[in-house]
Amino acid sequence: QVQVAESGGGLVQAGDSLRLSCAVSGRSLHGYVMGWFRQTPGKEREFVAAIFWSGANTFYGDFVEGRFTISKDTAKRTVYLQMNSLKATDTGLYFCASGRDSNIPNPRGYTSWGLGTQVTVSS
Secondary structure, eight states, X not given: OEEEEEXXXXXXXXXXXXXXXXXXXXXXOTTOEEEEEEEOTTSOOEEEEEEETTSOOXXXXXXXXXXXXXXXXXXXXXXEEEEOSOOGGGOEEEEEEEEOOSOTTOGGGEEEEOOOEEEEEEO
């Protein structure tokens, strides 16, 4: 089993930056993909970014447009999401997740989820 826990959310102004962290514990992550998703009330969970634990490939949702960067520190077993040039539309509950499915943007392919960290961007 893999456990994940997010941190780093907060209230910021439009144009500001935030870095979210996802602490990972449990079994070996070889072959796993780590993803970030976000959700707002009444909407489906939306793919933000993903990275292979054992490789360098990264993936982003279309709305990111170069503003976010996903990275990892395997020694610390932590995944990061650096978010720059934040917009009010980036407001939401951000989740970290782990999985082994090849359909990376699909939340159904992820088996372990954290409780989320709230990001609120004021305009």
